[in-house]
Amino acid sequence: MGDQKKEETESSPLLSSGSSMDIELQGCGATPFCNPNSFVHRYFIVLVLICFLSFGSYFCYDNPAALQDTMINDLDINESKFMAFYSFYSWPNVVLCMFGGYLIDRVFGVRLGAIIFSIFVTCGQVLFAFGSLLDSYAVMCLGRFVFGIGGESLAVAQNTYAVKWFQGKALNMVFGLQLSFSRVGSTVNMNVMQPIYDYIDQSTHGYKCLGIALFVGAFMCIFSLILGIILAVLDKRADNILKRKNVASEEMIKFRDILTFPFPFWLISVICVAYYVAVFPFIGLGLVFFEMKFGLSPTSANAVNSLVYIVSAVASPVFGFLIDRSGKNVFWVLIGILVTLACHMLLAFTFLNPYIAMIIMGLSYSVLASALWPMVALIIPAHQLGTAYGIMQAIQNLGLAVISLTAGIVVDKNGYLILEVFFMAWLCLALIAGVLLYLWDASNGGKLNLSAKIRHLEDAKLAAESEKALQ
Numbered sequence: 001m002g003d004q005k006k007e008e009t010e011s012s013p014l015l016s017s018g019s020s021m022d023i024e025l026q027g028c029g030a031t032p033f034c035n036p037n038s039f040v041h042r043y044f045i046v047l048v049l050i051c052f053l054s055f056g057s058y059f060c061y062d063n064p065a066a067l068q069d070t071m072i073n074d075l076d077i078n079e080s081k082f083m084a085f086y087s088f089y090s091w092p093n094v095v096l097c098m099f100g101g102y103l104i105d106r107v108f109g110v111r112l113g114a115i116i117f118s119i120f121v122t123c124g125q126v127l128f129a130f131g132s133l134l135d136s137y138a139v140m141c142l143g144r145f146v147f148g149i150g151g152e153s154l155a156v157a158q159n160t161y162a163v164k165w166f167q168g169k170a171l172n173m174v175f176g177l178q179l180s181f182s183r184v185g186s187t188v189n190m191n192v193m194q195p196i197y198d199y200i201d202q203s204t205h206g207y208k209c210l211g212i213a214l215f216v217g218a219f220m221c222i223f224s225l226i227l228g229i230i231l232a233v234l235d236k237r238a239d240n241i242l243k244r245k246n247v248a249s250e251e252m253i254k255f256r257d258i259l260t261f262p263f264p265f266w267l268i269s270v271i272c273v274a275y276y277v278a279v280f281p282f283i284g285l286g287l288v289f290f291e292m293k294f295g296l297s298p299t300s301a302n303a304v305n306s307l308v309y310i311v312s313a314v315a316s317p318v319f320g321f322l323i324d325r326s327g328k329n330v331f332w333v334l335i336g337i338l339v340t341l342a343c344h345m346l347l348a349f350t351f352l353n354p355y356i357a358m359i360i361m362g363l364s365y366s367v368l369a370s371a372l373w374p375m376v377a378l379i380i381p382a383h384q385l386g387t388a389y390g391i392m393q394a395i396q397n398l399g400l401a402v403i404s405l406t407a408g409i410v411v412d413k414n415g416y417l418i419l420e421v422f423f424m425a426w427l428c429l430a431l432i433a434g435v436l437l438y439l440w441d442a443s444n445g446g447k448l449n450l451s452a453k454i455r456h457l458e459d460a461k462l463a464a465e466s467e468k469a470l471q
């Protein structure tokens, strides 16, 4: 094998080569772009396609947030009915999250699964937009429900692709980039939807204008769907050339496994739901809050409201890299919660420029997300991770479904100051769960808060002991 081909083959953890690959590649002259084992093909083509898989989903998830006051006025709804758009996204995922991995690994496969869930996302957004054109609140809620069926499971398919193509040390970086690209989708939405609405408003007005604007989100979903189809073609081609086997990233749901999950897993799930209900619903209601309290224009209010995502798009991979090297995940989770709580206090009780609090919240949100999700893999065996993450996301979506509705009611009845106190209460619950996790981990010799260096030494020691026991 030539040096270049040898190097290219070794660059991929999914090793395979030989005459079959040579034959398959002859058609495109075996250039690095065509070679599924080459660094160029994997990182400049496949990784980009994987990262854009959820772009449309994250762009549309916060369409309501980007057009909050416009949507409330054009549809003649209150904050409670407005926040129901978020709640209807989460309700199907209270159950579906637990089966997303199973459907992908054992029913559809990752290629067809990603396409099917992308179609759900696209159809949901089209229904949402069409409902606005008809001035039908019920159709819009149905659209968000269908959108939700696809949204979370599409993220599972994205992770399955990442595991299949980037198994090994690059995986954390790939997950960080996935999240970063998704945040870009959220950021673009927050800053383009109002200008698009204003442009359409020059000729069409009210709920019809809103419906046409929401179809822009549908085109973003179609963009992701087309990339998902291209990715499926390349993945199938790579399977044929490399003779790859299906890499199951999510274990089939086994409810009896849940009975074996340790107490720290449930504390991590409480932290997840108690923290995220103070982020997504807050951003969902943030536009009017910044307009009313700080006197910002819709465009400026959207810009401030998107800062959490803009900062997170850059900071998530960086903090993921740093926390991988530092370890001490529980410490970083506590820092993320405390700083986010402080940001909500600044926004609630002061008139300090909101850009400051939102930029800091973007950093703390990135720290929390980078430290929290990987902890599950430290306490749950690999063959039960799919079940564990499914339970964790189901609990998160149950919380988001209920709290999104509650937050809207709180705003309607009590205003934004009480809403901020409501979010701070949830962050205090997350803090209590975080302290309990720290105490439990410290008193039971856990490794959730060990430094990365000590954790790796402990893992090596356990591996050596296991090997010795097998001999």
Ligand SMILES: C[C@H](NC(=O)[C@@H](N)CCCCN)C(=O)O
Pocket: 057, 058, 061, 151, 152, 179, 276, 369, 393, 396
């Ligand atoms: C990684 C984490 N993702 C979630 O919490 C998802 N359940 C929410 C997805 C919303 C848009 N599809 C995060 O975004 O921090």
